[in-house]
Amino acid sequence: MIPYKTIVNFSRESRTPVYIQLTNQFIQLIKDRTLLPRTRLPGSRTLAELLEVHRKTVVACYEELVLQGWAESIPQKGTYVHHNLPELNQQKLDNSLGVKENNKSGFYFNKDTTLDRNFPQAFDASYMYVNDGVNDERLTPTDEIGVIYRKLLGKKSNLVHFGYGTTYGNLELRTTLVDYLNETRGLNISLDNIMITRGSQMGMFLSSQILFENGGYIIVGETNYSSSDTTFEYAKANILRVPVEDDGLSITAIEKLCKDKNIRAVYTTSHHHHPTTVTMSAKKRLQLLNLAKCYEFAIIEDDYDYDFNYNHAPILPLASHDVSGNVIYVGSIxxxxxxxxxxxxxxxxxxxxxxxxxxxxxIDRQGDAILEMTFAKFIKEGSLDRHKRKVLKTYKERRDLFCKLLKEELGAYLTFEIPKGGMAVWVTLSKTYTWSQVTEVAKNQKLLFVELQRYDRANIGHNGIRIGFARYNTEEIKEFIKRLKTTLLLLDA
Ligand SMILES: Cc1ncc(COP(=O)(O)O)c(C=O)c1O
Structure with a gap:
């Protein structure tokens, strides 16, 4: 007889009922052919005594096995492993092997290495991570958002929003954003011109899948937001690059390419070019719009940091001057x-x-309607503007301190321009060593630079990277500069 007492294990402390634990163990024994089809299972009283459980527990387990088709009950005879079970063609797994097997699929699929990222999935708090311009999540107005969200959830009339809805996004948020964007960005749009996405990235993804469905050319800067490059490549677009000048993409180079090739789109982060932070001049904006009209291409305008301007009012996006339907404008909160x-x-x-x-x-069916309604209220009640004013003041102070210390402490090593907006500084090493060499030494100072290659996908060798300042408070900025200075001193030694 099979030594049930030793091979069937269960825990009385587990949250899973004992009869379910027993059922799962029997299924495993049947699958790995320890129990063959037509094998008679021990009588319920015998097994109950063996395992020291109540007989009802074994009866419930056998009933479950019969219900699931793993066993059959033959009247007057007992419970048997079902006679009609095909052999599962697999190796017998012990637990450790099972984990290993879970890491490898049993089927072919395409692994796209162009999507690979070398970005940490988890962060070690003892390190400072050099980011490329992100906000400080400690400043998130969680209470205000939470109050609105909870109120909306609790309102019976909102149950209509809990089902499958439109793929354009929640109507209240769309309506609110039409007014908000027309007012703040000088757009002239109506409800038909807007859909809600799960961030700018989704806007870029959707646009590129549609624009490049049969291949085609897109123009981007020689330096460019790396994820947009990947998004366009994934859509099978052919990327052409033009120089980025102090006032934005080279229009002369774009025009030249338009004469030679059938350009489908130009991608621009016009407000603050990613990564170098320069702003596209008014002249170039109008020139680019004229070219788009003339050569019938799309302008994907990614206005990722429109809200962050420190020296002057934000510059209106290209979308506000577009009268020919050439601009696809993506943004987010x-x-x-x-x-x-x-x-x-x-x-x-x-x-x-x-x-x-x-x-x-x-790809997503629809957004989160309650969250979208939350932000509709957040915008309408003026909370977004209040929040923006608050963080803008903080980030400006952080930019000023960061740039001051960068110049005072590290001026001999680096060059940079104080950015007029955004959350990062474009910093170029003036030394003979590279940021990759800095990265290696910085690790010992608990300073981590990640994915530097994203700043120079065209391999032009500019020796520049973005360093985000907005996420750090005063003490953290000082600590950051200290660690970077020690690193550079060590490299110089
Ligand atoms: C230039 C640029 N565009 C788009 C995005 C993605 O933004 P979102 O979070 O709105 O998808 C980022 C995020 O860092 C970005 O830097």
Missing amino acids: CKTVAPVFRVGYLVASKDFVDECAKLRRF
Whole structure:
């Protein structure tokens, strides 16, 4: 007889009822053919005595096995392993092997190495991570957002929003954003021109899947936001690069490419070019719009940090001057409030928005309507503007301190311009060593630079990187500069 007492284990402390634990163990014994089809299972009284459980527990286990088709009950005879079970063609697994097997699929799939990232999935608090310009999540207005969210959840009339809804996003947020964007960005849009996304990234993804469905060319800067490069490559677009000058993308180079090739789109972070932070001049904005009209290409305008300007009022986006339907404008509240709230928008001509909304159904179905309504209220009640004013003041102070210390303490090692906006400084090493060499030494100072290659995907060798300042408070900025200075001194030694 099979030594049930030793091979069937269960715990009385587990939250899973004992009869379910027994059932699962029997299923495993049947699957790995320790118990073969037609094997008679011990009588319920015998097994109960053996395992020191109540007989009802064994009866419940056998009933479950019969119900699931693993066993059959033959009247007057007993319970048997089902006679008609095919052999499961697999290796016998012990627990440790099972874990290993879970890491490898039993089928072929395409592994796309262009999507690989070398970005930490978990952060070690003893390190300072050099980020490329993110907000300080400690400043998130969680209480205010929480109050609105809870109120909306508790309201019976909102149950209508709990089902499957439109792929364009919540109507209240769309309506609110139409007014808000028209007012703050000088747009001239209506409800037909906007859909809600889960952040700018989704806007870029949807647009590129539609624009480059048969391949085609997109123009980006020689330095460019690395994730947008990947998004376009993944959509099978061919990337062409133009120089980024002090006032934005080179329009001369764009025009030259338009004469040679059938350009489908130009991607721009016009407000503060990512990564170098320069702002596209008014002249270039108008020139680019004229070219787009003339050569019939799309401008994907990623306005990721519109809200953060320290020296002057924000410059109106290209989308505000677009009269020919060439601009696809993507933005979000993710950087302004907190990236965890995946609420963004895509603004374009109606026909393009309709196509994006159709495609969205197949990757995400719809957004989080209650969260979207929360942000509609947050915007309408003036809380977003209040929050922006508050963080803008803090980030400006941090920028000033960061740039001051960078110049005073590290001026001999680096060059940079004080950014007019955004959350990061574009810093170029003036030494003969590279940021990769700095990275290695910095690790010992508990300073971690991540994914430097993202700043120079075109391999132009500029020796510059973005360093985010907004996330650090005064003490942290001082500590950051100290660690970086020690690193550079060590490299010099
Ligand atoms: C230039 C740029 N565009 C888009 C994004 C993505 O923003 P979101 O969180 O709104 O998807 C980022 C995020 O860092 C960014 O830097």
